[in-house]
Amino acid sequence: MPCREQTQAVYPFRDFNMKVFITIAFAAAAAATDLLIPLYQFPANNGQVWSPIEQALTDNPNLNAKIIINPNNGPGNGIDDPQYVAGTQALGSHPNAQMVGYVHTSTDFGQTRCNVPYSQIEADIRTWSTWVSRGIPIQGIFIDEAPTNTANNCVEYMRNLTDLIRNDPDILFPQRLVIFNPGGTGTLQPYYDLNPTYIVSLETCFVVPERAGGEYDQCDPAFPNWERYDHDGYGSSIDNVLFPNIGQVNAPRTAVLVHGFHDTNGPSANLQATEEVLRNMIRNVVQRRIGATFFNTAGYHQFSDGPASIQVVARLLSEANAGSL
Template sequence: MMKPILLPILAATAAATDLLLPLYQYPANNGGAWSPIEQAMTANPSLTFKVIINPNNGPGGPGQGIDDPQYAAGTKALASHPNAQLIGYVHTSTDWGATRCNVPWPSITADIKRWATWPARGVAIKGIFIDEAPVNTANDCVAYMRNLTTFLRTDPDVVRAFGTNKPIIVFNPGGVGALQPYYDLQPDLIVALETCFVVPARAGGGGTYDDQCSPAGGYERYDHDGVGSSLDNVVFPSVGRANAARTAVLVHGFHDFNGPAANMSATVGVLGQLIRGVVQRKIGATFFNTAGYHTFTDGPASIGAAASALRAANGA
């Protein structure tokens, strides 16, 4: 009798969703203001924290950034965690979004080269976050972003700074649009949706919260038609599900009520549902926060709660 041949069973390994944290908070108290982020890193060792460092809409000039003892202490402390990837901030717009890709080439490349000096000074910068990235092909933005991406991958000073590892490259258009030409440039992530949870009547106005969403801004109220609805109805019809792994979604203003269609209030339980919806759709990175990007301890979406929920969703 022939014995059956037992074939090995290969376990499918799903790529995890990372946490992409825009850290625009000053690291006061010798970097101690960032201790809640460090605590979240320690409590969730399987979760990758991609942390965007932004001293002054970029690396900052003399006396700022790594020259500031507070930033030197804070960034070194974050970088000491094995699940941390620090990413430096630059932007492409001189008028903050009205015209993309118009920062002069010498200016934006000088900022990138300043970031490239940080590893030699004790801070392991792993990549570059390009804010105010384009949402369409106007103003010859495809050529601008192609040249910028090539510069990051081939400039001798930048390559030397990142060593054998290619720099992580993140584009932040902040919204959907004609993004496929930018996905074709093969960045690691594109932030295809940066929006808020809170109802528009509260967004950006009053209270103690820094929502950063204006009532007149036309923002998508995140998942107001149910868990996953913003991805299914807004993001994927524009960028396509095939780009999910290189897509990031950032949500702030996670407080109060999110409209009658979803009938959801901002609770830790709802936070977990929304984050599971992101992970189930194989999105590459996400972040949920109750306030803006200058404080991370407000509940219910504190950095600890958001990181814990994301780690749990990845492991589900």
């Protein structure tokens, strides 16, 4: 699913019969999984609306959070907005938070990838870099509507963007993080070969379409063919949909984002949206060595709604990471 504010579509995911069995020894060796937050909420009241995220960072100091900042489908004039300055400075004061700036590659909400002129994305990336020189610690770039195949010269396009972010001496991001978001599986190995920090290779919804909330939870009933997350049991969406496409070896550079955690993902597994179910889902993500994850109830603009509030998700992910070491 593209993370642009104007679209609510969830890309469908193809089901696979192949089962990947994860051994207990493999699970025990799991590395820590980061929290990846698509923060498209306006930082009203001098950033105070972001205080639940700040509290989650404070309460879980061993949890790393990559936070996507998106004023206007890109940097817009956010650096000149005192609300964004206050909000991002507050987030940046947390040592376990790394903010990344948003850009996108598509002019038609993901129907065609890599058709935004390269010079336009380069300009946005350089604008994000100016935030650093003005005291906002942007650490890299999140590239939305990234390609799912090699059409439209996308490999070269993404290689050039990655090289710009990583190697241009005028780019000031201290950590030079690079995150691709194709929103789903496809021909992704050429993009893993570019060695990004993460590729969001599975982004989907938990809730059944008939109980989805559209804009509220990013699970639009008008596009009902999403992979209902773990509808065949805990870990099944990673084992049956993700790994057969990307390979288990790419798990540490992969992100899994799950929206619409409310009601049920029935009828097969018929899991209910409770804290215990969320705990088991997050534990299974960590056991499979997935690099980053995010579960939310209410889309990109509200992080306090339960059962998957940011505080609960951060706590459960921190606990799962501690249990995997």
